[in-house]
Amino acid sequence: LNKSAEGVRVSMQDARIVDTEVIVAAPKRFVRERVEMPDGYATDWYYVDTPPSALVVPVTADGNLVMITQYRHNLKRHVLEFPAGVVEDGEGLEDAALRELLEETGYRRAKGCCLRPLGAFYSLPSETNKYTHAFIAESVEQAGPAQGDAVIERYFDMEVVEISLADALASVGGDICGMEAVAAISLARPLVAQWNRRPEGG
Amino acid sequence: LNKSAEGVRVSMQDARIVDTEVIVAAPKRFVRERVEMPDGYATDWYYVDTPPSALVVPVTADGNLVMITQYRHNLKRHVLEFPAGVVEDGEGLEDAALRELLEETGYRRAKGCCLRPLGAFYSLPSETNKYTHAFIAESVEQAGPAQGDAVIERYFDMEVVEISLADALASVGGDICGMEAVAAISLARPLVAQWNRRPEGG
Numbered sequence: 001l002n003k004s005a006e007g008v009r010v011s012m013q014d015a016r017i018v019d020t021e022v023i024v025a026a027p028k029r030f031v032r033e034r035v036e037m038p039d040g041y042a043t044d045w046y047y048v049d050t051p052p053s054a055l056v057v058p059v060t061a062d063g064n065l066v067m068i069t070q071y072r073h074n075l076k077r078h079v080l081e082f083p084a085g086v087v088e089d090g091e092g093l094e095d096a097a098l099r100e101l102l103e104e105t106g107y108r109r110a111k112g113c114c115l116r117p118l119g120a121f122y123s124l125p126s127e128t129n130k131y132t133h134a135f136i137a138e139s140v141e142q143a144g145p146a147q148g149d150a151v152i153e154r155y156f157d158m159e160v161v162e163i164s165l166a167d168a169l170a171s172v173g174g175d176i177c178g179m180e181a182v183a184a185i186s187l188a189r190p191l192v193a194q195w196n197r198r199p200e201g202g
Numbered sequence: 203l204n205k206s207a208e209g210v211r212v213s214m215q216d217a218r219i220v221d222t223e224v225i226v227a228a229p230k231r232f233v234r235e236r237v238e239m240p241d242g243y244a245t246d247w248y249y250v251d252t253p254p255s256a257l258v259v260p261v262t263a264d265g266n267l268v269m270i271t272q273y274r275h276n277l278k279r280h281v282l283e284f285p286a287g288v289v290e291d292g293e294g295l296e297d298a299a300l301r302e303l304l305e306e307t308g309y310r311r312a313k314g315c316c317l318r319p320l321g322a323f324y325s326l327p328s329e330t331n332k333y334t335h336a337f338i339a340e341s342v343e344q345a346g347p348a349q350g351d352a353v354i355e356r357y358f359d360m361e362v363v364e365i366s367l368a369d370a371l372a373s374v375g376g377d378i379c380g381m382e383a384v385a386a387i388s389l390a391r392p393l394v395a396q397w398n399r400r401p402e403g404g
Binding site (some may be wrong): 010011012013015023024027028030032035037041043044045046047048050071072073074075078079118119120121122123124125126127128129130131132152154155156157172173177178179180182183185186187 | 212213214215217225226229230232234237239243245246247248249250252273274275276277280281320321322323324325326327328329330331332333334353354356357358359374375379380381382384385387388389
């Protein structure tokens with residue numbers, strides 16, 4: 001399957017990008033790459049070139065998850081998601097996660113509690129190169145109202161929701177219907193369950 | 203946050219699409235929509251308009267998962283994923299899942315075994331409207347070699363891998379680094395674990 005008629009290995013790994021066209025620069029960077037394979041076959045490859053994102057699973061001292069309902073225009077429905085957003089130029093990944101948490105929910109970490117990495121994961125690699133760094137934040141607390149980080153978010157009908165792990169798991173396939181949210185819950189689940197088993201004040 | 207200065211609710215749910223431009227029609231349909239909010243604010247909304255996909259978690263009679271390693275040009279690396287692909291026009295969701303299974307792995311369901319839905323989930327709703335119908339296929343068996351369903355797949359360096367549930371879980375964050383794969387494993391996990399507990403021949 002991966003050999004040319006002459007028996008040469010023809011993996012895209014060894015392809016050359018001979019031309020790049022930026023079709024749309026902003027707010028989404030949509031590009032066409034002219035890709036030439038090792039056997040000479042050339043094709044146009046289109047994708048959305050996205051900056052990395054940070055996503056955070058915020059857990060309250062009571063063991064509840066802090067999530068956001070919002071209206072997604074591309075889906076024409078409200079969905080339940082975790083705070084997430086683009087990492088700004090020069091910004092650290094943890095700083096981005098905490099900024100998105102504060103902006104989108106109004107919550108922040110309580111003093112002395114740590115942010116732990118849950119890993120980094122891509123989404124939809126046939127259409128984009130989106131790479132999301134996932135974190136879990138222990139013992140978050142409400143510091144004020146959500147702020148929103150862009151004009152457009154004013155229209156997203158966002159609402160902050162505290163939800164138990166059990167209720168979140170029961171909502172998978174219902175209001176929780178994003179691959180990212182389902183993946184994040186499964187990554188966070190062992191830690192949240194462990195925290196919920198701790199004795200009070202422990 | 204969701205009120206205009208006059209106290210009118212300004213959710214994007216009530217927005218009007220006043221114009222649609224197809225910037226690229228194929229192989230990825232990239233569109234711009236001119237969206238007018240209820241308060242009169244208008245903005246350009248860009249996204250990849252994608253057909254629905256079907257994804258299948260194939261499980262062998264031995265309880266192993268059938269996965270695919272492939273080179274992803276957008277990520278510049280090999281990754282471990284489940285068979286998945288676009289649902290063709292007029293094709294049923296289950297038919298699409300089984301077709302992708304056969305094309306990408308050469309596996310098919312053994313006689314009498316069923317395909318069960320795991321739910322439908324979107325990916326990356328800020329950039330696309332991709333909606334993937336996930337299934338689990340019980341007792342799949344190898345029917346022949348993988349075929350590939352497009353010229354371009356010849357270059358994807360695809361290889362079929364049988365992997366235990368335990369090894370797959372241990373690979374999350376390593377070779378299994380896609381939100382879709384992590385979500386699918388978490389959705390399939392209870393069923394696979396249950397099947398693995400059955401007595402032999404049961």
